[in-house]
Amino acid sequence: MVAVIDYDAGNIKSVEKALTALGEQVAVTRDKEAILSADHVILPGVGAFGDAMEKLHRYHLVEVIKEVVDAGTPFLGICLGLQLLFESSEECVGVEGLGILPGKIIKLPEDQGLKIPHIGWNSLRYPNKGRLFAGIPEQSYVYFVHSYYLRAAEQEIVTAETEYAAPIHASVEKGNVFACQFHPEKSSDVGIKILKNFLSVSA
Numbered sequence: 001m002v003a004v005i006d007y008d009a010g011n012i013k014s015v016e017k018a019l020t021a022l023g024e025q026v027a028v029t030r031d032k033e034a035i036l037s038a039d040h041v042i043l044p045g046v047g048a049f050g051d052a053m054e055k056l057h058r059y060h061l062v063e064v065i066k067e068v069v070d071a072g073t074p075f076l077g078i079c080l081g082l083q084l085l086f087e088s089s090e091e092c093v094g095v096e097g098l099g100i101l102p103g104k105i106i107k108l109p110e111d112q113g114l115k116i117p118h119i120g121w122n123s124l125r126y127p128n129k130g131r132l133f134a135g136i137p138e139q140s141y142v143y144f145v146h147s148y149y150l151r152a153a154e155q156e157i158v159t160a161e162t163e164y165a166a167p168i169h170a171s172v173e174k175g176n177v178f179a180c181q182f183h184p185e186k187s188s189d190v191g192i193k194i195l196k197n198f199l200s201v202s203a
Helices: 012-021 032-036 049-058 062-071 080-084 188-199
Strands: 002-005 026-029 040-043 075-078 103-107 118-123 141-146 148-152 158-163 167-174 177-180
Touching (some): 002 032, 012 026, 026 032, 040 062, 040 080, 049 062, 049 080, 075 080, 080 177, 118 158, 141 188
Parallel strands (some): 002 026, 002 040, 040 075, 075 177
Antiparallel strands (some): 158 167, 167 177
């Protein structure tokens, strides 16, 4: 069973739909026991960093997420879900993220003549080998919607990069923690393959 963490963030339905199309049993839930008993856990999200952290605390999900990670259960953060895994974001100065991975979330620069938020398809390159991208060639295109981007403190965890107004750390992997700034559930066949690769990871 795949648990999709429900903390009133956007984009949960499209993730659920993609997983169901892959034949997975999906629970959209904030119930601790359901999340801890899942084979795979996904933290999706579209919205503001500070608001999301407030809701994760309100629903007592911060410690649950850390328990999942400590147990080695495969965990995937998507879009805002990636950003929340890190220490802080320029979007909400003074608000601490989950701090599961070291790094900061930075605002995309507006002096490059590019539209912010970044909405659209960008190709990926792979600085380090990542299990999410098995069987997916470099320069494959995925779909982004964001105004802030990751600057990871550990280059070795960065498994995909792209460029839009700045070099963007587009995906990371450390242990069984995975995260994508882009939306695999909206990235056509490439995204479906990424989700399949995640679902093939065992604890």
